[in-house]
Amino acid sequence: MKAQVRLKDVAEAAATSTKTASRVINGDPRVAEETRARILAAVRDLGYRPDPTARSLRKGTDDTLGIVVDSIADPFFAAVTGTIERLAIARGLRVMIASTGRDPRIEATVVDDLLARRVAGLIVAPTASDHSYLAHAPCPVLFVDRRPDGLDGETVLVDDNDGARRAVAHLAARGHRRVGYVGGKMDVATTRNRLQGYRDEVAASGLQADESLVRIGRNTADEGRAATLELLALPEPPTAIFSSNTRCSLGVVAALHACERTDVALVCFGDFPLADVLAPGVTVIDHDPLAIGQLAAETMFERLAGAPATGRDLTLPLRLIPRGSGEQPVPT
Amino acid sequence: MKAQVRLKDVAEAAATSTKTASRVINGDPRVAEETRARILAAVRDLGYRPDPTARSLRKGTDDTLGIVVDSIADPFFAAVTGTIERLAIARGLRVMIASTGRDPRIEATVVDDLLARRVAGLIVAPTASDHSYLAHAPCPVLFVDRRPDGLDGETVLVDDNDGARRAVAHLAARGHRRVGYVGGKMDVATTRNRLQGYRDEVAASGLQADESLVRIGRNTADEGRAATLELLALPEPPTAIFSSNTRCSLGVVAALHACERTDVALVCFGDFPLADVLAPGVTVIDHDPLAIGQLAAETMFERLAGAPATGRDLTLPLRLIPRGSGEQPVPT
DNA sequence: CTGTTAGCGCCTTCAG
DNA sequence: CTGAAGGCGCTAACAG
Numbered sequence: 001m002k003a004q005v006r007l008k009d010v011a012e013a014a015a016t017s018t019k020t021a022s023r024v025i026n027g028d029p030r031v032a033e034e035t036r037a038r039i040l041a042a043v044r045d046l047g048y049r050p051d052p053t054a055r056s057l058r059k060g061t062d063d064t065l066g067i068v069v070d071s072i073a074d075p076f077f078a079a080v081t082g083t084i085e086r087l088a089i090a091r092g093l094r095v096m097i098a099s100t101g102r103d104p105r106i107e108a109t110v111v112d113d114l115l116a117r118r119v120a121g122l123i124v125a126p127t128a129s130d131h132s133y134l135a136h137a138p139c140p141v142l143f144v145d146r147r148p149d150g151l152d153g154e155t156v157l158v159d160d161n162d163g164a165r166r167a168v169a170h171l172a173a174r175g176h177r178r179v180g181y182v183g184g185k186m187d188v189a190t191t192r193n194r195l196q197g198y199r200d201e202v203a204a205s206g207l208q209a210d211e212s213l214v215r216i217g218r219n220t221a222d223e224g225r226a227a228t229l230e231l232l233a234l235p236e237p238p239t240a241i242f243s244s245n246t247r248c249s250l251g252v253v254a255a256l257h258a259c260e261r262t263d264v265a266l267v268c269f270g271d272f273p274l275a276d277v278l279a280p281g282v283t284v285i286d287h288d289p290l291a292i293g294q295l296a297a298e299t300m301f302e303r304l305a306g307a308p309a310t311g312r313d314l315t316l317p318l319r320l321i322p323r324g325s326g327e328q329p330v331p332t
Numbered sequence: 333m334k335a336q337v338r339l340k341d342v343a344e345a346a347a348t349s350t351k352t353a354s355r356v357i358n359g360d361p362r363v364a365e366e367t368r369a370r371i372l373a374a375v376r377d378l379g380y381r382p383d384p385t386a387r388s389l390r391k392g393t394d395d396t397l398g399i400v401v402d403s404i405a406d407p408f409f410a411a412v413t414g415t416i417e418r419l420a421i422a423r424g425l426r427v428m429i430a431s432t433g434r435d436p437r438i439e440a441t442v443v444d445d446l447l448a449r450r451v452a453g454l455i456v457a458p459t460a461s462d463h464s465y466l467a468h469a470p471c472p473v474l475f476v477d478r479r480p481d482g483l484d485g486e487t488v489l490v491d492d493n494d495g496a497r498r499a500v501a502h503l504a505a506r507g508h509r510r511v512g513y514v515g516g517k518m519d520v521a522t523t524r525n526r527l528q529g530y531r532d533e534v535a536a537s538g539l540q541a542d543e544s545l546v547r548i549g550r551n552t553a554d555e556g557r558a559a560t561l562e563l564l565a566l567p568e569p570p571t572a573i574f575s576s577n578t579r580c581s582l583g584v585v586a587a588l589h590a591c592e593r594t595d596v597a598l599v600c601f602g603d604f605p606l607a608d609v610l611a612p613g614v615t616v617i618d619h620d621p622l623a624i625g626q627l628a629a630e631t632m633f634e635r636l637a638g639a640p641a642t643g644r645d646l647t648l649p650l651r652l653i654p655r656g657s658g659e660q661p662v663p664t
Numbered sequence: 665c666t667g668t669t670a671g672c673g674c675c676t677t678c679a680g
Numbered sequence: 681c682t683g684a685a686g687g688c689g690c691t692a693a694c695a696g
Contacts, residue, residue, distance in 0.1 A: 017684080051448060057674075086433070089438075339691095
């Protein structure tokens with residue numbers, strides 16, 4: 001491998017000092033035009049590329065954005081992360097992505113590492129645990145999808161409670177009185193808020209508040225499928241189901257189709273591919289991951305540019321998309 | 333923010349030199365037990381964490397793996413990347429992920445940047461362009477999904493040609509003579525190989541080789557949908573379709589269902605959620621992204637440990653999963 | 665077994 | 681407008 005071209009080499013080739021070369025590289029205007037031209041020529045000739053590591057060590061900061069999510073393989077987070085990355089690159093920023101697997105200890109480790117690498121900013125989907133240690137982070141911190149515990153962090157999210165309420169209200173309006181709930185583990189705020197919204201609307205609409213209709217702790221399609229079968233096997237099964245996340249939804253849909261019970265009404269939190277192709281189409285509460293990613297990225301860019309954090313939630317709107325499954329009537 | 337704890341602080345607290353403290357941190361055995369204990373105590377007391385940037389600058393290498401893929405939002409690459417990341421973290425390695433958007437210039441930029449950051453190893457899904465510049469990379473390089481141009485790089489992939497052939501042969505065995513092809517742009521080797529496999533098998537099975545049946549350059553679900561409608565509108569439409577990638581497949585499936593033409597047989601390259609739930613279920617050639625990620629990660633770990641690259645392809649097996657759509661008979 | 669010296673490549677003083 | 685010296689935090693050489 002050929003030796004690395006250093007700033008010093010550029011300076012020598014241009015018959016000047018490293019500092020002046022550095023000024024040109026960093027766009028400092030106080031350099032004579034002629035000198036600048038000579039240095040730029042040398043940069044081109046030698047193929048000089050600044051060493052980000054050395055720069056980072058010296059400046060104490062890096063042009064990298066840290067992103068911490070549950071799992072990069074989760075389609076929701078993949079879409080959010082992909083959007084942020086695209087916009088970051090367009091602004092000349094790099095991106096480091098790390099997954100937590102929803103483990104607070106792993107989260108602490110990867111966040112520590114990212115901070116040690118002097119990231120310019122940090123975007124985190126927080127797991128359940130105390131995040132007060134991020135109150136004095138040396139860089140802007142922005143949360144996505146969930147509010148952090150123990151800290152008034154600025155957060156980009158949707159109104160999970162309201163979304164769940166609207167889903168249940170939609171079913172209630174079609175006459176359903178027994179609505180099942182399938183959702184994830186309660187260690188995640190998103191899940192808690194959606195379940196709360198379900199319970200709020202069950203109470204508000206005067207639906208049957210039967211705890212045997214509530215199946216939580218289901219984080220995979222297989223668990224969602226199993227939960228659905230359990231609900232259908234109840235002595236008094238629900239006539240409608242609200243699925244609280246996409247992983248579950250894929251299992252719920254699979255179970256209903258496998259049992260040929262698509263007469264059971266269904267509303268899912270989160271859109272997914274082919275939801276509109278199934279028969280009946282799946283009615284969803286859509287929370288657009290691209291919009292979330294875009295708002296997160298733009299907010300972070302503002303913080304990096306010096307705009308102070310509001311500390312308030314940035315709430316994105318939800319859309320209910322009726323496609324058929326949520327409009328199934330109560331069997332007579 | 334409180335000042336960073338440096339190695340020097342640890343050394344002073346332990347009444348020794350930075351070099352000895354460094355030895356302890358790095359597990360060098362040639363340190364007296366007593367000194368080691370004193371230093372470890374100081375590390376704990378002060379909460380010392382080594383600075384990866386400084387270490388990287390000095391050592392000329394980093395414990396970070398670079399991953400470069402088309403798009404982190406693509407489910408296939410999300411799954412591959414997620415698997416690699418999980419395994420890397422388990423081995424104490426960090427991961428930097430970058431997307432190219434299939435643009436060779438962006439690829440060159442992000443690869444350059446990753447190399448400038450002294451990544452320990454690089455895993456790349458190459459875009460169309462000359463990759464010979466990676467022949468002398470200062471770290472192990474491994475390719476995934478596609479073979480690089482202009483370079484005998486070690487590559488983890490599946491046999492795209494064979495998979496396409498098997499898909500077409502499967503349809504031919506059911507009596508189909510006119511099989512449509514829907515696929516992506518030809519700038520990607522994967523696509524070229526799948527189209528070649530299609531053509532090879534069309535010839536081998538004596539099917540009708542009609543170029544109007546071939547729709548390439550379709551990289552999104554919408555484009556896949558449009559291509560399907562075009563095929564169905566032909567004076568002599570195909571009785572079966574082979575879809576060459578998942579993005580297309582989602583559009584093809586949507587179009588067939590929207591037109592109520594699920595009598596048209598369909599085999600898709602790449603499995604996707606709900607493929608087994610649709611009616612009929614979608615027959616696919618499955619290339620397991622988790623297995624690809626795992627093999628890539630493990631191969632990279634071997635290279636990092638010093639095992640020389642074989643320079644040969646690491647080919648993973650493909651499975652044809654019949655679910656109904658690929659077994660539709662020719663209408664009589 | 666331990667410590668001193670000298671950088672890695674860059675940028676920030678502070679003088680010219 | 682330009683340059684020389686010093687140091688970011690760490691570790692490889694090379695002594696002791």
